[in-house]
Amino acid sequence: xxxxxxxxxxxxxxxxxxxxxxxxxxxxxxxxxxxxxxxxxxxxxxxxxxxxxxxxxxxxxxxxxxxxxxxxxxxxxxxxxxxxxxxxxxxxxxxxxxxxxxxxxxxxxxxxxxxxxxxxxxxxxxxxxxxxxxxxxxxxxxxxxxxxxxxxxxxxxxxxxxxxxxxxxxxxxxxxxxxxxxxxxxxxxxxxxxxxxxxxxxxxxxxxxxxxxxxxxxxxxxxxxxxxxxxxxxxxxxxxxxxxxxxxxxxxxxxxxxxxxxxxxxxxxxxxxxxxxxxxxxxxxxxxxxxxxxxxxxxxxxxxxxxxxxxxxxxxxxxxxxxxxxxxxxxxxxxxxxxxxxxxxxxxxxxxxxxxxxxxxxxxxxxxxxxxxxxxxxxxxxxxxxxxxxxxxxxxxxxxxxxxxxxxxxxxxxxxxxxxxxxxxxxxxxxxxxxxxxxxxxxxxxxxxxxxxxxxxxxxxxxxxxxxxxxxxxxxxxxxxxxxxxxxxxxxxxxxxxxxxxxxxxxxxxxxxxxxxxxxxxxxxxxxxxxxxxxxxxxxxxxxxxxxxxxxxxxxxxxxxxxxxxxxxxxxxxxxxxxxxxxxxxxxxxxxxxxxxxxxxxxxxxxxxxxxxxxxxxxxxxxxxxxxxxxxxxxxxxxxxxxxxxxxxxxxxxxxxxxxxxxxxxxxxxxxxxxxxxxxxxxxxxxxxxxxxxxxxxxxxxxxxxxxxxxxxxxxxxxxxxxxxxxxxxxxxxxxxxxxxxxxxxxxxxxx
Numbered sequence: 001x002x003x004x005x006x007x008x009x010x011x012x013x014x015x016x017x018x019x020x021x022x023x024x025x026x027x028x029x030x031x032x033x034x035x036x037x038x039x040x041x042x043x044x045x046x047x048x049x050x051x052x053x054x055x056x057x058x059x060x061x062x063x064x065x066x067x068x069x070x071x072x073x074x075x076x077x078x079x080x081x082x083x084x085x086x087x088x089x090x091x092x093x094x095x096x097x098x099x100x101x102x103x104x105x106x107x108x109x110x111x112x113x114x115x116x117x118x119x120x121x122x123x124x125x126x127x128x129x130x131x132x133x134x135x136x137x138x139x140x141x142x143x144x145x146x147x148x149x150x151x152x153x154x155x156x157x158x159x160x161x162x163x164x165x166x167x168x169x170x171x172x173x174x175x176x177x178x179x180x181x182x183x184x185x186x187x188x189x190x191x192x193x194x195x196x197x198x199x200x201x202x203x204x205x206x207x208x209x210x211x212x213x214x215x216x217x218x219x220x221x222x223x224x225x226x227x228x229x230x231x232x233x234x235x236x237x238x239x240x241x242x243x244x245x246x247x248x249x250x251x252x253x254x255x256x257x258x259x260x261x262x263x264x265x266x267x268x269x270x271x272x273x274x275x276x277x278x279x280x281x282x283x284x285x286x287x288x289x290x291x292x293x294x295x296x297x298x299x300x301x302x303x304x305x306x307x308x309x310x311x312x313x314x315x316x317x318x319x320x321x322x323x324x325x326x327x328x329x330x331x332x333x334x335x336x337x338x339x340x341x342x343x344x345x346x347x348x349x350x351x352x353x354x355x356x357x358x359x360x361x362x363x364x365x366x367x368x369x370x371x372x373x374x375x376x377x378x379x380x381x382x383x384x385x386x387x388x389x390x391x392x393x394x395x396x397x398x399x400x401x402x403x404x405x406x407x408x409x410x411x412x413x414x415x416x417x418x419x420x421x422x423x424x425x426x427x428x429x430x431x432x433x434x435x436x437x438x439x440x441x442x443x444x445x446x447x448x449x450x451x452x453x454x455x456x457x458x459x460x461x462x463x464x465x466x467x468x469x470x471x472x473x474x475x476x477x478x479x480x481x482x483x484x485x486x487x488x489x490x491x492x493x494x495x496x497x498x499x500x501x502x503x504x505x506x507x508x509x510x511x512x513x514x515x516x517x518x519x520x521x522x523x524x525x526x527x528x529x530x531x532x533x534x535x536x537x538x539x540x541x542x543x544x545x546x547x548x549x550x551x552x553x554x555x556x557x558x559x560x561x562x563x564x565x566x567x568x569x570x571x572x573x574x575x576x577x578x579x580x581x582x583x584x585x586x587x588x589x590x591x592x593x594x595x596x597x598x599x600x601x602x603x604x605x606x607x608x609x610x611x612x613x614x615x616x617x618x619x620x621x622x623x624x625x626x627x628x629x630x631x632x633x634x635x636x637x638x639x640x641x642x643x644x645x646x647x648x649x650x651x652x653x654x655x656x657x658x659x660x661x662x663x664x665x666x667x668x669x670x671x672x673x674x675x676x677x678x679x680x681x682x683x684x685x686x687x688x689x690x691x692x693x694x695x696x697x698x699x700x701x702x703x704x705x706x707x708x709x710x711x712x713x714x715x716x717x718x719x720x721x722x723x724x725x726x727x728x729x730x731x732x733x734x735x736x737x738x739x740x741x742x743x744x745x746x747x748x749x750x751x752x
Contacts, residue, residue: 023343048091086440097185415487418454588624605693634679
């Protein structure tokens with residue numbers, strides 16, 4: 001069953017390019033005929049340098065803010081927090097640059113080619129998901145056929161491409177491709193021509209303000225302390241003439257050219273020196289073998305793959321046609337994107353995965369930790385891509401170390417704290433202050449003053465070990481990180497009316513209406529805070545039990561957990577998002593933080609009252625326009641899947657593809673934000689198989705549209721995988737396999 005994206009025209013904008021990646025190096029292929037553009041990213045290429053952004057004033061302001069909240073002065077509390085408790089913004093993930101490959105056209109054919117669409121005939125642009133190879137092919141007016149292939153190789157740590165020109169030999173042995181290669185970048189770069197190679201050296205700015213800061217005094221500071229990098233664009237093979245002219249490579253009369261691009265920041269993983277490398281076919285086989293070791297772990301059938309181009313299939317779906325095979329293609333594309341943007345040794349997938357094109361990207365293109373980074377890794381285990389989880393674990397370990405200082409400086413707490421986003425430098429402070437300013441900006445607290453980011457990051461790490469048990473890793477990685485988070489929560493909660501609460505507390509990015517009618521964000525004990533706190537302490541207790549540790553902090557945890565404020569249900573049967581039933585400032589808000597206990601958490605899995613309250617809360621959100629961003633829609637699909645409402649899950653999956661998906665199947669926030677892709681494929685897996693709350697469910701949210709199908713290789717807990725087939729909506733066969741222990745067919749009683 002062929003799985004590929006393909007198109008009859010080149011990309012017209014970044015959101016139509018074909019993405020390639022090896023975890024570290026990202027590339028975006030436009031497929032233009034006369035001047036091909038390949039956008040480039042390097043995962044470690046960020047503005048800034050390592051420095052302390054913590055705010056020593058925050059600790060003194062904390063009791064004042066808590067007192068104002070207790071007095072019901074929510075707006076005053078928010079204003080004080082923004083003035084005194086925030087630190088500088090994160091730095092920005094930066095685009096590396098663009099390779100430009102100019103196709104020099106003979107004067108005699110130039111006018112004829114211009115009269116044809118895209119200057120070529122029989123044009124096709126495709127991304128082969130089975131091989132992780134992009135391909136552009138077309139015929140020119142003179143009769144030659146061009147085939148361009150691209151791959152981002154993990155074994156060789158480079159972008160490698162081959163251009164081939166097929167045409168009968170002419171009598172004078174002329175013909176072939178005439179090309180020129182150059183490199184451009186918005187970064188400060190020097191490009192020097194060497195033998196068959198361009199050597200590139202550059203430096204990132206010391207600081208870049210987020211895109212949404214329009215009036216900062218120092219939006220970009222070049223300076224001398226920014227990260228340095230080096231790269232090489234090199235011709236590996238050419239059967240024509242090749243030479244360098246200043247800052248470009250020139251190729252003449254070639255029928256085949258293989259070239260590569262590799263980049264490195266000092267102190268990070270480097271691209272191999274490919275000079276004298278094996279031939280294209282050897283490099284290609286090595287790349288495909290490595291990629292398929294991950295990709296081929298899962299296969300899926302939900303309907304036939306139509307032969308139409310991908311953009312036409314998407315347009316047809318928007319117009320009301322059915323195409324169940326498109327959902328399977330989308331599923332495998334999401335797995336492809338995670339393999340391409342997160343490999344062992346790389347940074348984790350950020351807001352744009354690894355593919356960002358703006359010098360001041362949306363939201364810094366960072367790791368947003370009030371949902372987005374976590375959502376990026378929801379499918380890592382269930383969709384059989386656990387080796388891609390390593391970068392998440394490694395980032396969390398760095399955040400934990402830096403967050404210990406923030407916990408002490410900002411709040412006087414033990415343990416570690418992290419707030420709502422992170423950058424390469426792992427700053428853990430609540431952000432909101434532009435460079436050179438001394439006070440946080442008004443309106444920043446609604447998203448920045450959320451000290452539960454690190455706690456949530458820990459929960460996804462715990463869930464990873466449920467799927468991939470490893471006693472050594474549990475003792476050396478999971479246990480110490482959970483302990484630091486547990487310590488912070490022990491000091492962060494405060495006693496109020498005989499109960500322990502969190503204060504100040506936000507429900508990420510949302511506001512409530514105070515009794516005075518003010519739209520405010522700071523209160524006490526949001527539902528998400530309470531759920532995360534209880535869950536973290538539960539998980540820490542479980543890990544201690546599994547490791548046979550009687551940790552000295554367990555007694556304090558057990559005592560405070562007994563008196564932790566419970567989740568409340570409101571007058572309409574809904575989950576209360578905050579400590580009281582305030583009016584809602586934005587009833588259709590994109591975040592669904594108060595439903596965290598249903599998913600991704602399993603806290604409420606076996607509580608029918610809270611599950612029903614979640615169903616009511618979700619429908620209220622949707623009634624007022626919720627789910628209007630791609631990632632939010634993906635969260636909704638997962639919630640409906642856990643509620644075992646297959647038709648609603650399917651309706652919002654279709655909505656995601658028809659309203660929040662670009663033609664290259666990237667998710668639209670808008671703009672492009674990759675978490676929607678990853679959240680949605682996790683949801684598809686949850687519609688088919690769930691291992692939650694101690695029970696395994698097969699086809700728990702199967703929609704009528706997928707009445708027949710199969711999936712092979714989805715993961716369940718304890719290191720097991722499952723192959724599943726069904727007919728007329730009923731399980732036909734289910735086979736469970738355990739690593740190294742063979743497989744067995746399941747009996748009905750084992751999963752019902």
